[in-house]
Amino acid sequence: MQKATRPPNEPFAPPDNGTRAVTKSLNSTASPRNGAVLHNGDKSKGNVPKRKDNGVRINVDNKVDSKPEFKHDNMVRQKKTRPRRGWRRSVYRATLGFINFGPSETEIKEKETAKRVRTPLKGTRRIAVISRKGGVGKTTTTVMLGHVFAAWRGDRVIALDGNPDAGSLAYRVRRETQKTLSDLLENSEDVDRYAEMRNYTSQAPTRLEVLASDDDPRIATAMGEEEYHKAIDLLEHHYNILLMDTGTGILDSATRGILDMADELVVVMAPSVDSARALSLTIDWLEQHGYENLVKNAVAVINGVRGDSLVEVQRMEHHFEKRVADIVRVPWDQHLEAGAETAIDELRTTTRAAYLSLAAAVAEKFTEEPQARDRIADRADEKKDLEPVVLDEIPVIDLTERTARLNDDEIEPAVAHSTN
Numbered sequence: 001m002q003k004a005t006r007p008p009n010e011p012f013a014p015p016d017n018g019t020r021a022v023t024k025s026l027n028s029t030a031s032p033r034n035g036a037v038l039h040n041g042d043k044s045k046g047n048v049p050k051r052k053d054n055g056v057r058i059n060v061d062n063k064v065d066s067k068p069e070f071k072h073d074n075m076v077r078q079k080k081t082r083p084r085r086g087w088r089r090s091v092y093r094a095t096l097g098f099i100n101f102g103p104s105e106t107e108i109k110e111k112e113t114a115k116r117v118r119t120p121l122k123g124t125r126r127i128a129v130i131s132r133k134g135g136v137g138k139t140t141t142t143v144m145l146g147h148v149f150a151a152w153r154g155d156r157v158i159a160l161d162g163n164p165d166a167g168s169l170a171y172r173v174r175r176e177t178q179k180t181l182s183d184l185l186e187n188s189e190d191v192d193r194y195a196e197m198r199n200y201t202s203q204a205p206t207r208l209e210v211l212a213s214d215d216d217p218r219i220a221t222a223m224g225e226e227e228y229h230k231a232i233d234l235l236e237h238h239y240n241i242l243l244m245d246t247g248t249g250i251l252d253s254a255t256r257g258i259l260d261m262a263d264e265l266v267v268v269m270a271p272s273v274d275s276a277r278a279l280s281l282t283i284d285w286l287e288q289h290g291y292e293n294l295v296k297n298a299v300a301v302i303n304g305v306r307g308d309s310l311v312e313v314q315r316m317e318h319h320f321e322k323r324v325a326d327i328v329r330v331p332w333d334q335h336l337e338a339g340a341e342t343a344i345d346e347l348r349t350t351t352r353a354a355y356l357s358l359a360a361a362v363a364e365k366f367t368e369e370p371q372a373r374d375r376i377a378d379r380a381d382e383k384k385d386l387e388p389v390v391l392d393e394i395p396v397i398d399l400t401e402r403t404a405r406l407n408d409d410e411i412e413p414a415v416a417h418s419t420n
Contacts, residue, residue, distance in 0.1 A: 116360035124236040128262035137303035142245040148359040150208040155240035161213035163247040164222035170212030225257030265298040326361040
C-alpha cells in the first residue's frame with residue numbers, strides 16, 4: 001500500500017475533510033526582531049505599536065500582558081444566581097436545582113442596595129442621630145442602623161448612648177455587662193486594646209456593640225461636652241463606625257458636644273404635623289449655629305408610617321427634600337412598637353428593606369472627607385477668641401509711700417474742710 005506523501009517544505013496539515021486548510025506564509029510570521037521587515041515595509045528595532053489582541057495587551061517592549069485574560073469572569077463558567085426566598089426558591093429546592101428561575105427583582109434591588117452599604121470607608125465615621133421630640137423612634141433608628149452596618153459590613157460598629165438622662169439604647173440588645181460610660185471614662189487609662197474595651201460593651205448577634213449610659217438614680221450631675229469628647233476619642237481607636245444616640249435637648253452640653261464631633265447626621269421624625277414642625281425648627285437652629293454642612297448632607301427618617309395615616313406624608317417629604325440630602329420612609333412594624341430587644345430578622349420584609357436603604361444613604365457619604373475635624377478646630381478658635389486678654393506687664397501704683405509722707409498739716413485742713 002502506497003503511503004501518502006506531501007510536497008517538500010509544505011507545512012503539515014490535517015486531512016482535507018471538505019474544508020480547505022489555511023496555511024500561513026512563513027514570511028508573514030517572521031519575528032520583528034533583529035531588523036525584520038514589517039508589513040508596512042519599515043524596519044523595527046524591537047518595538048511594535050501598542051495593540052490589543054483578544055484581550056491580551058502587548059506593550060511597547062513587545063512583552064505580553066496576560067493579566068486581563070485570567071480574570072474570574074473570563075475563565076470560570078458563570079452559574080445562574082440561586083433565588084434566596086419566595087416561590088422561586090421553593091421550585092429550585094423541589095427540583096434539586098434543575099429549574100432555576102433566578103432571583104426576583106426585589107432580590108436584585110436588595111443586592112444593589114447592599115453594595116452601596118458596603119461603600120469603602122475613610123477612617124472612622126461618627127454618625128449622630130437626633131430629634132427634639134421624644135417618642136419618634138430615634139433610639140430604634142440608631143440600633144437598627146447599627147444592626148445593618150454590622151451585618152453587611154466587616155467593620156467594627158458601636159452605638160453610644162449619648163442621652164445624659166438615662167437613655168434606653170442599652171436595653172435594645174441583650175446586656176452582657178452592667179458597666180457604663182462612666183466606668184469606661186474612669187478607667188480609660190487602662191483601656192489600650194480592643195479586648196479590654198469589650199469589657200464595657202454588649203454585643204448583639206449581628207456584631208453590633210452598645211455602650212450604655214448611666215441610669216443610676218443616685219447620680220445628680222449629668223455628663224457634658226467634655227466627657228463625651230473624651231469618650232468619642234477613645235472609641236474611635238477601636239471602632240470604624242460610631243453611632244451616637246442623642247437626647248431630645250439640643251441645647252444640652254452633651255448634645256452640643258456630640259454634634260461638634262459628628263461627621264454625618266440622621267434626623268428622625270414621626271409621620272405627624274407636630275413632629276415635622278419640630279424637626280424643621282431643629283434644622284433651622286442647626287443652620288444658624290454653624291452646622292449647615294452637616295444638615296446639607298443629612299438623611300431624614302420618617303419613622304412608623306402607616307398606610308391609613310391621615311397625614312400627607314408626601315408633602316412632608318416635599319418640604320424636607322429641599323433641606324437634606326435623602327429621605328427614607330420606615331413603615332410601621334409591630335416588632336418595633338414594644339421598644340424592647342428586637343432582631344432584625346424578625347422585621348417585615350418592607351421594614352428590613354427600608355433600614356437597608358437608610359444605611360445605603362448614610363454610607364454613600366463615606367467616600368467624602370470627615371467634617372468633624374474642621375468643625376472642632378473652628379470651635380477651638382472661637383473659644384480662644386473669647387478668652388480674656390492677659391497683659392504681660394500691668395503698672396502697679398503703690399500708695400504706701402505717699403500715705404507715709406502725709407503729716408498732720410496735710411490731714412488737719414482736710415478734716416476742717418469736711419466739718420464746715
